[in-house]
Amino acid sequence: MKKVLVLGSTLLFSLLFASLAMAAEPAGGGAAASLGTFFSYSVLAAGFGMGIAAFGTGIAQGLGLKSAVEGIARNPEASGKITVTMLIGLAMIESLAIYALVVALIILYAYPMTKPIAAALGFKI
Amino acid sequence: MELLSSRCMKIANWVVLGLLVAAGYLASGREFALGVLVGGLLVVANFHLLHRFLKGTLEKAQIEPESRGRTQAFFAAKQFLRFTGMMVVVFLLIRYGWVNVLGLVVGLSTVALTLTLLGLNEATKIKNKEADPSHGTSHPLS
Numbered sequence: 001m002k003k004v005l006v007l008g009s010t011l012l013f014s015l016l017f018a019s020l021a022m023a024a025e026p027a028g029g030g031a032a033a034s035l036g037t038f039f040s041y042s043v044l045a046a047g048f049g050m051g052i053a054a055f056g057t058g059i060a061q062g063l064g065l066k067s068a069v070e071g072i073a074r075n076p077e078a079s080g081k082i083t084v085t086m087l088i089g090l091a092m093i094e095s096l097a098i099y100a101l102v103v104a105l106i107i108l109y110a111y112p113m114t115k116p117i118a119a120a121l122g123f124k125i
Numbered sequence: 126m127e128l129l130s131s132r133c134m135k136i137a138n139w140v141v142l143g144l145l146v147a148a149g150y151l152a153s154g155r156e157f158a159l160g161v162l163v164g165g166l167l168v169v170a171n172f173h174l175l176h177r178f179l180k181g182t183l184e185k186a187q188i189e190p191e192s193r194g195r196t197q198a199f200f201a202a203k204q205f206l207r208f209t210g211m212m213v214v215v216f217l218l219i220r221y222g223w224v225n226v227l228g229l230v231v232g233l234s235t236v237a238l239t240l241t242l243l244g245l246n247e248a249t250k251i252k253n254k255e256a257d258p259s260h261g262t263s264h265p266l267s
Contacts, residue, residue, distance in 0.1 A: 072183065092240055110219050
């Protein structure tokens with residue numbers, strides 16, 4: 001438990017300082033730095049979003065699968081019904097990971113606000 | 126026919142996909158409908174593969190309990206490959222802008238929407254059955 005706490009707080013501080021470092025503007029490049037910050041945060045958001053989604057999906061699918069296999073081991077005759085229920089659960093859980101993936105890819109490659117933000121900062125993309 | 130059977134779910138997936146494509150075409154045009162179609166095909170194919178892998182793994186684990194570890198490893202590998210394949214296709218679709226992104230998201234919701242609708246239908250049926258006063262007796266109540 002102590003190790004987890006130490007690891008968590010280290011991670012939190014690293015993230016905090018990383019964001020501060022990225023938010024710091026270099027002298028003489030205000031607009032470019034702002035655009036750089038915007039893209040840095042986009043990449044961070046995509047990465048963390050997918051990571052968190054994968055974490056939750058992995059845990060949820062593992063728990064579902066574990067319970068289903070235990071159920072089938074206890075009552076093999078009910079394997080058909082358990083399989084169908086598990087299929088529903090796994091498909092629903094997986095759809096969340098797929099949504100997170102799509103949103104992460106949209107942020108990285110097809111974010112609709114990229115051009116307006118770049119234009120507002122005086123850049124042409 | 127039982128609604129929450131795998132066959133019924135597969136049929137319902139295709140029906141919902143057809144409805145979504147038609148609605149998308151009528152509401153937002155051809156490009157949006159193409160996005161819905163591609164996303165829907167992707168996720169329905171993914172669902173079929175998931176069913177096949179799951180069925181195969183559980184049947185094999187029951188028939189050959191001694192090779193359970195190997196079966197589990199194969200299942201994990203298949204799951205990984207399936208999701209990687211899906212990821213690559215979605216990446217290419219979004220990276221090169223081959224389809225409408227919003228349509229793609231709607232199409233990818235096909236299976237979730239179908240399962241939610243089937244679940245709601247089943248829950249309503251159970252609720253109605255429980256609320257029926259004649260349920261469980263051979264004589265209708267007047």
